Amino acid sequence: MVTKRRIVTIVFSLLISVAFFTGGLYLNSSIHQFEEYQTVEATEKEYGYTIYVCKHCGKVKMDDYVEPTSYLLPNIVINEVCSVNNSFLPDENGDCYDWIELYNPTDRVINLMGFGLSDKKTDLFRYTFGDVEIKPKEYLLVYAVGDEVIESSETDRIYANFKLTSQGESVFLTLPNGKIIDKVTYPELNSDESYSRFEVNNTVTYKITKGTPMEENREFIAVQPPVFSADSGFYSEPFMLTLTAEPGMEIYYTLDSTDPNMNSIKYEGPILIKDATPNENVYRLKRDTTTQKEKFPEELVDKATIVRAVAYDKNGNCSEIVTKSYFVGLDKYKNTNVVSLVTDPANLFDEEIGIYVKGKEYKQWELSGKAAEEPLLNWDKRGFLWERPAEVAYFDKGNLVFEQRLGIRIRGASNRDRQMKSFNVFARKFYNGQNRLLTPLFEELSSQKSFILRACDYKEGFLQSLVGDRNVSTQLAKPCILFIDGEYWGEYQILERYSTHYIEEHFGVNRDYVSMVKAGKLESGSETSLNDYNNLLAFIKNNDMSEKENYDYVCERIDIQSLIDCYCSQIYLNNVDFAYNKNVQIWRTETKSNNPYEDGKWRWMLFDMDACIKNNWKNLERFYDFNTFIGDFPYTNEIYEDPFIANLMKNKDFCKQFVNTFMDLANYNFNKDLVIEKLYKVTDNPDESMIIFFENRFDYITKYMAEFFKLKGKLTNVTLNISNPEQGTIKLNTLPDNITNSKWTGKYYTDYEMTATAIPKEGYAFAGWKIEGAEIVGDKNSQTISIKLFDDRDCSIEAVFKKI
Numbered sequence: 014m015v016t017k018r019r020i021v022t023i024v025f026s027l028l029i030s031v032a033f034f035t036g037g038l039y040l041n042s043s044i045h046q047f048e049e050y051q052t053v054e055a056t057e058k059e060y061g062y063t064i065y066v067c068k069h070c071g072k073v074k075m076d077d078y079v080e081p082t083s084y085l086l087p088n089i090v091i092n093e094v095c096s097v098n099n100s101f102l103p104d105e106n107g108d109c110y111d112w113i114e115l116y117n118p119t120d121r122v123i124n125l126m127g128f129g130l131s132d133k134k135t136d137l138f139r140y141t142f143g144d145v146e147i148k149p150k151e152y153l154l155v156y157a158v159g160d161e162v163i164e165s166s167e168t169d170r171i172y173a174n175f176k177l178t179s180q181g182e183s184v185f186l187t188l189p190n191g192k193i194i195d196k197v198t199y200p201e202l203n204s205d206e207s208y209s210r211f212e213v214n215n216t217v218t219y220k221i222t223k224g225t226p227m228e229e230n231r232e233f234i235a236v237q238p239p240v241f242s243a244d245s246g247f248y249s250e251p252f253m254l255t256l257t258a259e260p261g262m263e264i265y266y267t268l269d270s271t272d273p274n275m276n277s278i279k280y281e282g283p284i285l286i287k288d289a290t291p292n293e294n295v296y297r298l299k300r301d302t303t304t305q306k307e308k309f310p311e312e313l314v315d316k317a318t319i320v321r322a323v324a325y326d327k328n329g330n331c332s333e334i335v336t337k338s339y340f341v342g343l344d345k346y347k348n349t350n351v352v353s354l355v356t357d358p359a360n361l362f363d364e365e366i367g368i369y370v371k372g373k374e375y376k377q378w379e380l381s382g383k384a385a386e387e388p389l390l391n392w393d394k395r396g397f398l399w400e401r402p403a404e405v406a407y408f409d410k411g412n413l414v415f416e417q418r419l420g421i422r423i424r425g426a427s428n429r430d431r432q433m434k435s436f437n438v439f440a441r442k443f444y445n446g447q448n449r450l451l452t453p454l455f456e457e458l459s460s461q462k463s464f465i466l467r468a469c470d471y472k473e474g475f476l477q478s479l480v481g482d483r484n485v486s487t488q489l490a491k492p493c494i495l496f497i498d499g500e501y502w503g504e505y506q507i508l509e510r511y512s513t514h515y516i517e518e519h520f521g522v523n524r525d526y527v528s529m530v531k532a533g534k535l536e537s538g539s540e541t542s543l544n545d546y547n548n549l550l551a552f553i554k555n556n557d558m559s560e561k562e563n564y565d566y567v568c569e570r571i572d573i574q575s576l577i578d579c580y581c582s583q584i585y586l587n588n589v590d591f592a593y594n595k596n597v598q599i600w601r602t603e604t605k606s607n608n609p610y611e612d613g614k615w616r617w618m619l620f621d622m623d624a625c626i627k628n629n630w631k632n633l634e635r636f637y638d639f640n641t642f643i644g645d646f647p648y649t650n651e652i653y654e655d656p657f658i659a660n661l662m663k664n665k666d667f668c669k670q671f672v673n674t675f676m677d678l679a680n681y682n683f684n685k686d687l688v689i690e691k692l693y694k695v696t697d698n699p700d701e702s703m704i705i706f707f708e709n710r711f712d713y714i715t716k717y718m719a720e721f722f723k724l725k726g727k728l729t730n731v732t733l734n735i736s737n738p739e740q741g742t743i744k745l746n747t748l749p750d751n752i753t754n755s756k757w758t759g760k761y762y763t764d765y766e767m768t769a770t771a772i773p774k775e776g777y778a779f780a781g782w783k784i785e786g787a788e789i790v791g792d793k794n795s796q797t798i799s800i801k802l803f804d805d806r807d808c809s810i811e812a813v814f815k816k817i
Contacts, residue, residue: 089123089147091186091197092116095207095224096177099442102154102226104170105397107420107441110156111177113184114226116210117147127189130155132175137187140173152227161525204446238332239264239322243286245338247347247411251287254339256280258324258332266322269295270498272334272357273323280322288342289316289499297500299362301371303432304390314501315343319355321404336404336416338499347411350493350507352466354421354436358498360401367391368399368423369434392423392434399423402444407454415451418444424465433468433503437510454507455489458518465508466495469623471695472703474506476586476622479682479691482749485578486511486519486600486618492695511598511618513537520610522602530615531598542603545570546615550593554656559663567661572614573670574747576657579617581675583625584641584652585683585714587706590624593655627702636702637709642721653721668722669765673746675718679711680759681748719762726763727804733757734783734811741773741814763802766790770797771812783811 093114095101103109113130117123125145129138140155147153159176177184179202186195199208202221209222209230223233239262242255256264264280267273290313297314318339324332338353340346361369364376371379372391391399400420407414420439423429440462442448453461465488467473474490481487488509495502509515513524528538535543549570556563567573583591590596598618602611610616627636642652652658661667681687685707692699715728733743735755744750745759750772761767771779779796782789787808790799802808 088117088119089125089128089186089194090116090118090210091184091195092152093207093209093225093230094177094184094197094199095205095226096157096181096199096202097179097204097206098224099204099446100444101205101224103397103441103443107397107400107439107443109442110158110172112226113155113157113173113177115147115153115155115186117149117151117153120149122149123147125153129185129187129189129191130173131185131187132157132177132182134183134185134193137185137191137193139175142171145171154226234326234328234330236262236324236326236330236332238335239280239324241320241322241335241337243337243339244413245353245406245416246408246413247340247344248286249342249344251285251341253283254286254320255283256322262324262326262332264322264324266320268318268320270319270321270355270358273321274331275325275329277323284320286318286320286339286341289318290314290342292316294500296358296362296498297502299370301376302362302369302392302434304371304430305432307432309432315346315496316501317341317343317353317496317499319353319499321355338406338496344411346408346494349410350491351408351496352493352505352507353406353408353496353499354403354466355406355498356401356403356421360403361497364391366401368394368401368421390429392429395422400439403438405438407452417447417451419450420444424467428468431468435468435505436466437463438466439463454491455509457489458509460518461509462514463510463512465506465510466493467506467508468503469506470504470700471506472626472700473622474508475692475695476625477619479688480578480582480619480678483578483582483678483682484572484574484616484747485582486515486616488620511620516600520608522606522608522611523604526602526604526611527600528603529598529600532596533594536598539603542601546599549615550656553660557663558660558667559665564661564664564666570614572616573667574674575616577667577671577674578678578747579619580652580655580658581671581678582619582682584718585675585678585710586622586625587627587636587639587641587710587714588622588625589639589641589644590621593657596621626706635709637706638713640717641714642717662722672718672722672724672762672765673767676715676759676761677745677747679715680761681752683707683710685711715760724762724764726802728760729763729786729802729804730807731759731761731767731802732807732809734809736811737814739774740777740816741771741779741812743810743812744770744772745810761802763804766799766801768797769800769810769812771814773814776816777814778817780813780815783809783813785809 091113096111098109098111100109101112123146125142125147128142129140130142131137131139133139145153153171155171155173157175157177158172159174181198181200181202183196183198185193187193197208197210197219200221202208205224206221207224208219209225211218211220211230220232222230225231237259239256239258243252256266258264265273265275265277266280266284267277294310294314297310300309318341319336320339321334321336323334336355338355359366361367364370364373368391370391374388375390378385378388400422402418403421404416405419406416417440420441420443422437423434424437425435428435440448440450448462450461453459454464455461471492474488477487477490488511490506490508493505493507495505511529513527513529516522516527517524528542529536530543530546549567553567558564558567579597598620599615600618601613601615603613605611605613662671688707689704692703731745733745733752733756735742735753735757738753742750742752746768750770773779781794782798784800785808786803786806788801790801792798800808800810
């Protein structure tokens, strides 16, 4: 008979041996190849196992599980389950995932090799642990993400391939031999609630609490936030603001945009809300927001009154912070879009954590004489660690559209160094349980996850809008006035932000299978896609594109029309800061389907048009005369050295498509009369240089294009006769099929054939063509024809329709 004292001695010796040889307790009976095990006596009743120790390495093997009744057994417990995680422990991308917390209550390290974790009793090993240890009295989080593709460099995170349901279910922890050692059945949970384990006097209970990942479980008391008597908005006259809270609560508030706490102003009566413009400038005067010699505003800037309040109960539990923006006597902004961005000023201007300033490290480097390696400025630091929470209120012509807690990061390249910086703005569950804006900023969108606040005038958005109908992605845009922490900051543009969500919204593809490459670097997606892009680029450089087989290979992997639309737009608009490896972004899907955009082909995206039209690089008086095809670019390789253009233009089909597309854009999208008309709809005071540019650009750039492609033909007029648009229209080349102008005319070179397609309206059918000054090549009765222009005459195209 083995005595209790002897068993304890044996067990202690075993644990010492296991800890020495393995660093933990191994429970899988098949983990060791040797078969020479020494039996250690232990009663099944007390310990539930027959225990073996390997003579060679001291590893333990156990069989015959009954119940975990002793410290020889794992004792790992499921400590907490959160099935609706909207704010806890976001990853480097700002995404939050449901989680299961394990806890090791013992005094030894436990290795989970081979353990199973699952939400299905019929499949206990939906997730199987690798070589993972839990130290004594420590926690381990497992994120339940299902089949979602996680892009993360945080290798210490554990992602399980199943998801949790918010309606409630069971979670099982299983030994490698298939024996369940813990099971938790949690009920329906709300956002950020968890089902938590509590043990008092050896009695285990579970309660719904606020989540406490990687911390000791504790009960949570919810405190309702204070209620404001007036909402954010524009007010003509001063007024008294009243704050109320539940009985027994105290309210504290701030007027300087800082986060309120118990050291802030205690609310004891109504607050006077008035025009704050007479107050001294505070944040607008911060001098460490740029390294450039910029002028700071000396006059008082317009200001909104920002009120932030929080409620506390008698035990010190606090509510969420409520933030309101009041514009008193500032009616001049009621006819435009206004964004009020409010965050604790430390998030922007603190030397340690502020994302808008040089930062402590950089200042110390400056004071040291700049001897050491130059550190990053705070505003140049990137990633989720340099994202800060902000309360964003958006007003459309004086009306509050939404208020929402969002994340902000500094964006851009060289303009990060300027006093007026741009922001990327993100909706995340981490902030308020919403991963979409409460209301999209653009009526064209059904939902929106992020956007850009860009420090620029209307030019960026306006130029992109001119080619919004083309086969290249563009960003919707609208102007706004930005206030930061209540102070007027300047004129900004609200822009769509390119992301996998953008691709999903605009093209209807699954964003989980979208890859994006920006300036030759992987922006999102798989390394496989980046390798595909690099291999494709190498193929184009190293093979003769005049060969049909090689060109066809490229066309199977690139949407050629998208590439051409992008390059034609950049060249016509005189962008001298654009190349295949700079200020260019492309995307593709990694899967294929019936969706025409889910075909694995790379497609192009327009952005960053700052260097278009008139740039300050050469200060050319005749800036519209700049030959962007061969011009000496200040920041990038010239177009003729671009591997896409330089190599693909060796193919005659590519040249034809490029030349015809370029003239389509020149005649239609960049038509000077239409552009100037659109310009005055955007602004009452357009930049004169933009008007001069479009009035003159056509005559010069089309000539340079002809020289670049060595065209020998003439530039001739092509007129579409659309006398009865109610019967049908004509689609010419890549132009839209909705041209209803009875005599639309454009100029085209005669070198390449053009394509015309008759588009009958409902109730009509195509009946034939009337062509003058040109020759139909091929079937003259086809609804789609090729047209050969003549050098010595103009061309007229008319489609005839008949009623059916």
